[in-house]
Amino acid sequence: MNVLICAYIFSGLSRGSLVTSMSTVIITSYHKYSFIKFELTKPVISAVSVAVLTGSALGSCVAAPLINRFGRKRTLIVFSIVQIISEILCIIPVHWVYLFVFRIVAGVASNFIMSVVPMLCAEFIQPKLRGIVGSVLNASICCGIVLTNLVQYFICLQDQLYWIIIIIPVASSILTLIISFKLQETSQLVGKVENTTKIFQKQYTKCFIVAFGLGFMLSGTGINTVLQYSTIIFKNSFNSKKSSSIGALISSSINMISSFIAVPIIRKIHRKKIISSGFSVMLIAYILYIISQQNFILQDQSNTLVIIASCLISFACASSSSPMCYIVNSEVFPLAIKTKMMVIVMFINFSSLITITFIFPLISLTNNVFIYICFVIMMLIVLMIYLPETKGKTLQENSDKMTNVQLQKTVIDEQNDDSVSITIADTRQCVEIALQK
Template sequence: MLAIVITYIIGGLTRGTVLYGLTTVIIQMNNKTALIKYNLTKGVTSLLSVACLLGSIVSTLLAPKLIGKIGKTNTLRFVSFLSLVANILIFPAIHWAYLFVFKSIAGFATVLLITVVPLIGVEQLDPKIRGVVGSLTNVTLQGGMFISYIIQYFISSQDRFYPLSVVLPTILSIAMIGMSFIIKERKQEVSETTNTVVVQPNITKINIWQKKYTKSFIVAISLGMSIGATGSSPILQYSTLIFKNSFNSPKSGTIGAIIMSGISFIAALAALPVVRRYKRKTIFTIGLNIILCCYIIMITVMYVKPAKKVSDAIILATTIVFIISYAFSSGSLFFVIMGEVFPPQIKSIFVNMSMAINQLTLLITTFIFPLLKQQENYIIYFCWVVLVEALIIKFVPETHNKLLSQIEFEMIPNNETNIIASSDSTAQFVLEILPSILTSRLERCRIQTAAYIQQ
């Protein structure tokens, strides 16, 4: 179990440092030689800013086939080596196209990294600690961002610190390679209630377009939108601009980024015991409702237009509340629920679907933010979060302290009545179908009894 926990931590740190560290440091660094070589125009800068996200989207599309063919641990080893290569080769200041290619590869590797780790971990962790361990992904991701902004602070004044932006992700990639050879994948899943071996089908041969997987589709979409729809990334970036415009200091924007990412990191840490003790959906909906209140306050301030200092103070305070609420809802629970909720036979497919939608919505919200007025962005985010919350309340089952087999029963509806209706022969029903129905009901009662005794 310790190896799995360490793997979660390294995976989150790698993603945080690569996505935010390399994006903000390498593109915006005060290294004149590199800037001349890259020939950075506004269009090129925008393209480089989304390079990691584009690589991430490609990663989520290819991941199910890759995992299905070579397995989870082999996939983890492959992307760990790929992340190491990308982090080393991204360093030379050759041309912006060269940087774009290796930033995309780095994004591809790191998103696949934090996708496959929960797939390995969730099947081996006790239900009582699954939530805490899953939340570590968000904690370490926020920690990676925090460290990256600190590195950026030093690089902004001293060019000689530039290699720091590559050293940390490289060390993390090497550590992940080591962990990929320590943790073991379950080749066969053992039933949590009967101790019998359950052989999982080949995911590359599963037809996910069956009616029984409709709920999984809806859950994958709603969870995938739960992070990007909040506009957390552009809102955090805007809060750093307030620092930059309010304080007459060349480093005020970077200091603001350090402060806000530090608050986000502390909030993610504080969410760990809450996720362990309380129901997932309850925490999720409370957090999203507070986020909706934050939107209303910011929209009102921007339309009323009070004095600039008053406006900045209200928006900063509201953003801090937003960050804390985000850490307790979408930030932590996205990774937790995504790893728990999908049935084992289709888990990797729908987990990657959620990650793809997550990266796509992040790309959309980040892209449209500078094109629209801020209040217009917040109105869009408000409507989007209302939709996401409605879908989560309606379709996402409660997973707190539940066995994976119990969650599977809730995700795949019972088709027994359909079987009875389609039977043409009474004899066939009595001799074949009725015994299977009774067996199914007895198995369900036994699972529920075992879960009750365990609690």
Template sequence: MKSYTILISIVAALGGLLFGFDTAVIAGAIQYLKPFFQLNDAQIGLVVAAASLGCIPGALFAGRLADRFGRKKLMIVTSLLYIIAALGSGIAGSFVQLVVYRLIGGVAIGMASTLAPIYISEVAPPTFRGRLGMLQQLAIVTGILLSFISNYLIVNAHYSFLSNDNFWRYMLAAAVIPSVIFFILLLLVPESPRWLVLKNRIDEAKKVFGNIYSNAESTAQVKIVTDDIASESTPALKDVFTPRFRKVVIIGLVFASIAQLTGINIVFYYAPLIFEKTHVGGSVLYQTMLTGVVNLIFTVIAFWLIDRLGRKKLLIFGSWVMGLCMFTLAALFYLNMLQNYFVLITIFVYIGGFACTWGVVLWVYVAEIFPNKIRGTATSIAVFGNWVANSIVSLTFPIMLASCGAAVTFGVYGVINISMVLFVSRYVFETKGVPLEKIEALYTQV
């Protein structure tokens, strides 16, 4: 694999880094936002949820627009939205302004979570597509960790212009730096060669393929993609649900949605409170940063697994690990056995289990299982389902926690994780090493 392919994939994945940064940075800013704007709990919830709400339309329309205008152009628009959201959040003069800019940031996150996997899957050689597709998840967890580090450095910096009244401004505005870098680097990457073929721009596509493959291979790639899609027009939304594509679209939608039902976000949301109760392993801030480190380490480990073991084996293994960890947490809460290192170990194993299985496979799989003709639109639908499920989990978790208690809540998520083994075993088909143009033959056999 050429270094050129790795570099352009890394640039596309930077949208994921901003995705991770923007979704995690708000956690550190809340304690300073609340007194500054005198927010009640409902308003705090809206500030936090605004990004997730913005993700829904961002994800839903990004693929369709990318099919029409190109992957690169839409990623550039995404980078500009990131810059606007970061600057606007940092200078927001009112609660309403802050929510609006958080919504804009959410639209950018939703678009990035759709566009980067599509672009990477379309420039990656089949043998390395899994590892390159994982760059999206690696970037996300890196962004989460960077947000933890950035918040810590800002609060502990000894500069006269920093105070409790403006810590949150610098925390939220810090995303401007990677956003500008993302914008500049996007100007240097090529358009997706498969999209160029779709638009009958064959000479341009051959040039891009020439930078990814050898000259002989690039000619062959153009012919393969041309035979697959050049004669087909971009589908209308209703065409995506025709009998030819309906099965794989539903599989992708359900798969992306249930990835949120693993409960990964509730573990991150609830981890600080658990850490406060354990009184082991150092400060809450230190332990929270450790979750980011564990997340990153196991995402890196997955680089050596995804194209060796395949997607399906990783998903089944991850569901068993996460299910057992959820049942363990439920038991620890039920028995009130929280003041021991076993709680920390269970949380870290759970995060590691998610990071090297569902966390990485999600973004690879939803971008590679759809035929070329519908990839943009169908990936948007799948990622849209992921963000809707994210919002539902975020909304129902505190309600379940208050009405049912932690033991029952974690027990329910344990059942869900184990049940996901059945879905993966029956409906997820292996795509390891399969050219994108051959994917359609696989799902028709499911």
């Protein structure tokens, strides 16, 4: 269990620092020292900003078959290496297209890592501890964001030091690689069951509806744009040349603190109550955003409202939708289709993130906020109706609630070529059956 927690911490640090390592300030510094000169336009900034998310979406398309074929542990090792190499190459100032391509590669690798680690958590950690351990992943992502913004604060006025921003992602990726060698591999029996199970069946309809809700639950809150474009949002909020960096640091720090506050909350309160409470706070924050952009509001009052709204968004997301997205995604789906459904959730998540992150600089803050409000209301309705309560439940209990049947799958004994009917309860049961044979 200690090894899994370390994997959560290092992979989370890597993810958080990677996504926020190319803010507008860093991209501007990269532009000044690029070997091949280019015009730094808003579409270019948007493209570079969504590159990691684009890679994550592409990775989701191929994650399930590769993870099932090569195993959780081997996949984690290979893509940790890929992420380290791509992160280092990203910092070489060539051209925005070069940066875009290698950020995509880093995003693909990061998606595989963030898919495998929650799977291992759900399969090897006791039901009562899954929520706590899952919240560790969210907290480590928030810590990665804070550390990146802290580095940015010190180098934002020194363009030649922009490359320092990549140290945290590279270091945490190296630690993820080291710890991955000590992780326990899931039984090959699980991979056989997943590979032979077809997900497009009537009994899995509810799984697809929940996957849709979970996929939009995190991206629809707008937290990624608040953190990714915090240097733009807070540009005029403080009377300082470092206003953008100060605002980004404040927002990400609240995000991190809230993630630690979420740990005891997740342990005591049911999942659906946490989700509904968090979404309610977000709606209040969105209203403050809209008010701050009205003409009758003075500039100082507008800046104050923007700061308050951003802090509320960071608090609500870090203590509700963000940890719930990872925790529920890893425990709600039947084991026979878990890998496939988890990557579907991630694909929906990253696809919507790409869209809202790309269009953020191109439209007004008010219009962006209206999009988030629609997402939040829609996802709240879907999840409250279709998502079962998973707190303290075994994987088999969650499976029964999602399918309303006792799932039984056939696994082929390669040695005797016999068919053996087994019930998919969890990984430990699969391992026991394999050992008995």
